[in-house]
Amino acid sequence: MKLGILGASGRMGQAVMALARQSDIAVTAAIVSQQSNRYGELVRANDAGAGLQYQHASDLKSNQVEILIDFSLPQALPDNLALAKKLSVPIVVCTTGLSQQHHHELNHAAQSIPVLYAANTSVGITLLRQLVELTAAALPDTDIEIFEAHHNKKRDAPSGTAVVLGESAARGRGQTLKDVSAGVRGDGVRKSGTIGFSVMRAADIIGEHTVLFAHEGERLELTHRVSNRQIFARGAIQAAQWLKEQPSGYYEMADVLALNTLLKQFI
Ligand SMILES: NC(=O)C1=CN([C@@H]2O[C@H](COP(=O)(O)OP(=O)(O)OC[C@H]3O[C@@H](n4cnc5c(N)ncnc54)[C@H](OP(=O)(O)O)[C@@H]3O)[C@@H](O)[C@H]2O)C=CC1
Ligand SMILES: O=C(O)C1=N[C@H](C(=O)O)C[C@H](O)C1
Numbered sequence: 001m002k003l004g005i006l007g008a009s010g011r012m013g014q015a016v017m018a019l020a021r022q023s024d025i026a027v028t029a030a031i032v033s034q035q036s037n038r039y040g041e042l043v044r045a046n047d048a049g050a051g052l053q054y055q056h057a058s059d060l061k062s063n064q065v066e067i068l069i070d071f072s073l074p075q076a077l078p079d080n081l082a083l084a085k086k087l088s089v090p091i092v093v094c095t096t097g098l099s100q101q102h103h104h105e106l107n108h109a110a111q112s113i114p115v116l117y118a119a120n121t122s123v124g125i126t127l128l129r130q131l132v133e134l135t136a137a138a139l140p141d142t143d144i145e146i147f148e149a150h151h152n153k154k155r156d157a158p159s160g161t162a163v164v165l166g167e168s169a170a171r172g173r174g175q176t177l178k179d180v181s182a183g184v185r186g187d188g189v190r191k192s193g194t195i196g197f198s199v200m201r202a203a204d205i206i207g208e209h210t211v212l213f214a215h216e217g218e219r220l221e222l223t224h225r226v227s228n229r230q231i232f233a234r235g236a237i238q239a240a241q242w243l244k245e246q247p248s249g250y251y252e253m254a255d256v257l258a259l260n261t262l263l264k265q266f267i
Pocket of ligand 2: 096097119120150151154156158159160161162206207208
């Protein structure tokens with residue numbers, strides 16, 4: 001698999017490249033933005049891997065990549081999707097903080113190439129989304145609050161994962177998140193039936209999410225914690241390996257892990 005990394009200079013881009021090196025997966029393009037303020041430094045350091053130079057997307061050669069993984073920024077999404085379409089290769093998009101318009105663009109691209117969107121590529125969150133949907137359905141009268149904690153460099157809030165967990169909870173109750181979201185909770189009395197969010201940003205926290213279901217006198221908390229970015233990197237590479245074999249269409253991590261099929265045996 002000839003893998004191209006978009007956002008190669010970032011925390012996650014570096015984590016994917018490090019894991020690929022350990023796993024004998026060929027990263028054939030380490031792509032940085034035209035505006036990158038690290039490009040010169042990275043090229044001088046020449047540490048992208050054996051024989052590999054950091055480069056701009058416009059310098060990619062035809063057949064240089066068979067699949068792209070995108071860990072960059074929302075504003076880069078249109079260009080990244082256009083690149084995947086131009087090269088006619090599948091793309092795994094892991095960037096968060098996407099708008100409604102970005103989601104339309106993902107769906108539109110999926111008409112011509114395989115597109116997988118994952119706000120969180122970990123196995124644990126993929127399973128947690130299903131557990132949250134089930135719990136929200138089983139406990140229809142509970143207050144639901146979603147707490148997330150991340151490092152102090154994170155730009156978007158609430159996290160992409162918190163948002164998809166909120167969507168799973170709303171779906172479990174036959175609702176859509178936009179109709180029941182209370183956003184990041186501030187002051188005032190809690191309105192019943194809403195889903196609220198709390199956000200913490202501190203130091204080097206990699207990623208923690210808790211979905212809380214509360215009755216009077218009883219609380220259920222479902223928590224997931226990541227202590228190493230390799231967890232996300234591993235999931236992204238697994239998704240890429242799977243997506244490479246799929247026809248055009250829109251996919252999620254649950255498809256990669258065949259979780260929907262697995263859970264149907266129990267529910
Ligand atoms: N799905 C998942 O499991 C996970 C998702 N994420 C998400 O991945 C994204 C990246 O996270 P992280 O690596 O921590 O962030 P960083 O800020 O470390 O990296 C983002 C990179 O994007 C690049 N970039 C900036 N502007 C553009 C542009 N216009 N075009 C192309 N690239 C650009 C920057 O590099 P340069 O300008 O040098 O190219 C930068 O290095 C975030 O949205 C984060 O929330 C994070 C962890 C897990
Ligand atoms: O920016 C991060 O670091 C992370 N972002 C993703 C998100 O917004 O949910 C996933 C993970 O929690 C780490």
